[in-house]
Amino acid sequence: MTPPDIGLMLFTAAFGLVGIGALGIVMANHLVRIVLSIVLLETGANLLLMLSGYRAGAVAPIIVDGVVPASMVDPVPQALVLTAIVIGVAVQAFMMTLVLRLYTVYGTLDIRELRTHLERDLAKAAGVPLPGSADAPLDVPATVMRKGGS
Amino acid sequence: MRNYLSLLFLAGLAFLLFVIAGQFEFGMAPMLVGSAINQASPEQVGAANIVTSVVLGYRAIDTLGELAILFAAATAGGLVLGHAGTSARHDPDAGFILRAAADVLFPLLLMVGLFIIVHGHLTPGGGFQGGVILAAAFFLPLLARPGTRFPHGSFAIVEGIAGAAFIVTGLLALLTGGEFLQPLLGQGEMGGLLSAGTLPLLYIAVGLKVGTELAGLMAHIAEYEALDP
Numbered sequence: 001m002t003p004p005d006i007g008l009m010l011f012t013a014a015f016g017l018v019g020i021g022a023l024g025i026v027m028a029n030h031l032v033r034i035v036l037s038i039v040l041l042e043t044g045a046n047l048l049l050m051l052s053g054y055r056a057g058a059v060a061p062i063i064v065d066g067v068v069p070a071s072m073v074d075p076v077p078q079a080l081v082l083t084a085i086v087i088g089v090a091v092q093a094f095m096m097t098l099v100l101r102l103y104t105v106y107g108t109l110d111i112r113e114l115r116t117h118l119e120r121d122l123a124k125a126a127g128v129p130l131p132g133s134a135d136a137p138l139d140v141p142a143t144v145m146r147k148g149g150s
Numbered sequence: 151m152r153n154y155l156s157l158l159f160l161a162g163l164a165f166l167l168f169v170i171a172g173q174f175e176f177g178m179a180p181m182l183v184g185s186a187i188n189q190a191s192p193e194q195v196g197a198a199n200i201v202t203s204v205v206l207g208y209r210a211i212d213t214l215g216e217l218a219i220l221f222a223a224a225t226a227g228g229l230v231l232g233h234a235g236t237s238a239r240h241d242p243d244a245g246f247i248l249r250a251a252a253d254v255l256f257p258l259l260l261m262v263g264l265f266i267i268v269h270g271h272l273t274p275g276g277g278f279q280g281g282v283i284l285a286a287a288f289f290l291p292l293l294a295r296p297g298t299r300f301p302h303g304s305f306a307i308v309e310g311i312a313g314a315a316f317i318v319t320g321l322l323a324l325l326t327g328g329e330f331l332q333p334l335l336g337q338g339e340m341g342g343l344l345s346a347g348t349l350p351l352l353y354i355a356v357g358l359k360v361g362t363e364l365a366g367l368m369a370h371i372a373e374y375e376a377l378d379p
C-alpha cells in the first residue's frame with residue numbers, strides 16, 4: 001500500500017473547511033450556526049495560507065544557537081496567519097455580541113423570523129409602508145372582497 | 151432551489167481551487183520574498199524567530215493596522231452591549247472545583263503568558279499568542295465567581311498605554327532618521343533575551359493590548375449574559 005499523498009490530503013482538508021464554511025453561511029438559518037460556519041471558513045483559509053508557505057524538508061524559521069538552517073519555510077504566511085487567528089477571535093467575539101443583542105431584543109435567532117422583525121421595525125422607523133412584492137395581491141380587507149365579488 | 155444552487159456554486163468553487171492548487175507542486179513554494187527574508191533577516195533585524203522579524207519588522211505597519219481592528223472590535227462590542235450596572239443580576243458562584251482551579255491557574259497562566267510574550271523574538275510565540283493566554287488568565291476568575299466586578303477602567307488604561315507605546319516606538323524611529331517602526335537600540339547578541347532592538351518592547355505592548363482587549367470583550371459578554379433574566 002502506497003502512503004497517502006500528504007499534500008493532497010492537506011489541500012483537501014483546507015478546501016473542505018472552506019467549502020463547509022461557505023455552504024454553512026449560505027444554507028444555515030440559525031445565526032450561531034452562521035457564526036460557526038465563518039469560524040470554519042477562517043480555519044480553512046488559515047490552513048491554506050500555511051500550506052502555501054511550506055517547502056519540502058524545511059524547518060521552522062527559527063535560528064537556534066546561531067545556526068542558520070539550510071532550508072526554512074516561508075515566514076510571511078506564518079506571520080499573516082499568526083495575526084489572522086487573533087483578529088479572527090476578536091471579530092468572532094464581536095459577532096457573538098451582536099447575536100446576543102439580537103436575541104435579547106427579538107427572542108429568536110432564526111434569520112427568517114429575524115428578517116420579518118427587522119423589516120417591520122425598519123419600515124416603522126423610516127415611516128414608510130412595509131416593502132412588498134409588485135406581484136403580491138393587494139392588501140384589501142376580507143369584507144370588501146366579499147361584497148365586491150358577489 | 152437555493153440549496154441546490156449553493157451546492158452547484160460550491161462544486162464550481164472547489165473545482166477552481168483544486169485546479170489552481172494543482173498548478174504548483176506541494177512543498178515548492180513559489181514565493182520569493184520569503185526566501186529573501188530568511189536570508190536577510192538575521193543581519194537586518196537580528197531576531198532568532200524570523201516570523202517575529204516579519205510581524206514587527208518588515209510588516210509592522212500591518213500589525214499596527216491589525217491592532218486597530220482588534221481595538222475596533224473590542225470597542226464596538228462594549229458599545230453594543232453596554233455597561234452592567236452595580237446592582238446587576240449575576241449567576242451564582244461556580245462549583246468548588248472550578249473556583250479552586252481558577253485560583254491555582256491564575257498565576258500560572260499569567261506567568262506562561264508573560265513568558266511567551268517576552269520570549270517572542272526567540273521562540274515560537276509572541277505578543278499575540280501570549281496576549282490570548284493573558285486574556286484567559288483574567289477571564290477565568292470571572293467564570294469562577296461571576297459576582298466579582300471586572301475592572302474595565304484600569305484595563306482600558308493599560309490598553310491605551312500599550313497602544314500608545316507601540317505608536318510612540320514607531321515615531322521615535324521616525325525622529326531618529328529611520329523609517330516608521332524601524333527597529334532601534336541595536337541588535338544585541340542573536341538569541342539573547344535583550345536582542346533584536348525594540349522588537350521585544352513592541353511585542354510586550356502588543357501582548358498587553360491583545361490581553362486586555364480580549365479579556366474586556368469577553369467580560370462584557372459574560373456580564374451581559376448575567377443581565378439576561
